[in-house]
Amino acid sequence: MNDASELSALQQRVAEAEKALEEAGNQWKNLLEVAGDSVFIVDALNHAILEANSHASRRLGYTPEELRALPYSAIEMKDEGGSGAWESEYSRTHVYEARLRHSDGSLIPVEVSSRIIKYRGQAVLLNFVRDIGLRKAIESEREQLIAELDAYAHTVAHDLKNPVAIMMGYSDMLRDFPSLGESEIAQITDNIFSGAVKMQTIIDELLLLASIRKMDDLQTRPLVMQDIV
Numbered sequence: 001m002n003d004a005s006e007l008s009a010l011q012q013r014v015a016e017a018e019k020a021l022e023e024a025g026n027q028w029k030n031l032l033e034v035a036g037d038s039v040f041i042v043d044a045l046n047h048a049i050l051e052a053n054s055h056a057s058r059r060l061g062y063t064p065e066e067l068r069a070l071p072y073s074a075i076e077m078k079d080e081g082g083s084g085a086w087e088s089e090y091s092r093t094h095v096y097e098a099r100l101r102h103s104d105g106s107l108i109p110v111e112v113s114s115r116i117i118k119y120r121g122q123a124v125l126l127n128f129v130r131d132i133g134l135r136k137a138i139e140s141e142r143e144q145l146i147a148e149l150d151a152y153a154h155t156v157a158h159d160l161k162n163p164v165a166i167m168m169g170y171s172d173m174l175r176d177f178p179s180l181g182e183s184e185i186a187q188i189t190d191n192i193f194s195g196a197v198k199m200q201t202i203i204d205e206l207l208l209l210a211s212i213r214k215m216d217d218l219q220t221r222p223l224v225m226q227d228i229v
Contacts, residue, residue: 038100038110038129041119042072050124059131061103072127075101076112091115100129109136152210159202167195 038056042049052067060067060075067075077099085096093115099107113128170188173180180188212218 040127042125044123044125047072109133156206163195163198167192
């Protein structure tokens with residue numbers, strides 16, 4: 001094979017390698033674009049944003065060029081009040097909660113899955129960022145419901161304890177039935193009945209309170225608290 005043939009073969013191999021490299025790069029970018037999460041490729045040393053998919057741009061209100069001009073620390077704030085971070089022993093992926101700063105200044109609660117990979121010959125952080133705003137809202141509602149349930153249980157215990165104690169006391173007095181007069185027995189039974197009526201009223205009111213949450217057409221109006229007090 002002469003020099004010209006060798007040069008032509010070498011150029012062909014270089015062209016094939018460049019094409020394969022371009023196809024690999026396109027496949028990589030396609031993977032980033034079809035991901036359901038926001039994806040950031042961040043320089044591991046200076047934390048500059050090297051790449052970000054279109055989902056990240058739309059979610060944060062920046063253009064891709066604006067994101068690449070920012071350090072990652074300018075948009076991510078660690079959520080100190082979030083659930084505990086953890087790391088996969090298999091993939092060394094670090095998972096933690098944070099908040100991303102939108103271009104309008106608002107903060108978006110997110111979960112970040114971050115791992116170090118090689119990208120174009122350098123070590124980078126590959127961050128998959130998932131919006132957890134809905135999950136946080138559900139968790140907050142759950143905590144509120146638990147607090148309301150605790151308060152409800154406390155109210156039930158407190159309000160029912162007094163009439164039960166009264167009924168128990170008068171019932172105990174009836175043990176001396178032979179020594180009691182008719183008027184005393186009548187008074188005791190009246191008090192026991194009054195306690196039972198009070199308990200029934202409290203139970204009915206608590207059931208009404210519990211049913212209010214299910215009412216879609218509940219009508220409200222101002223109350224004169226002075227008259228109520």
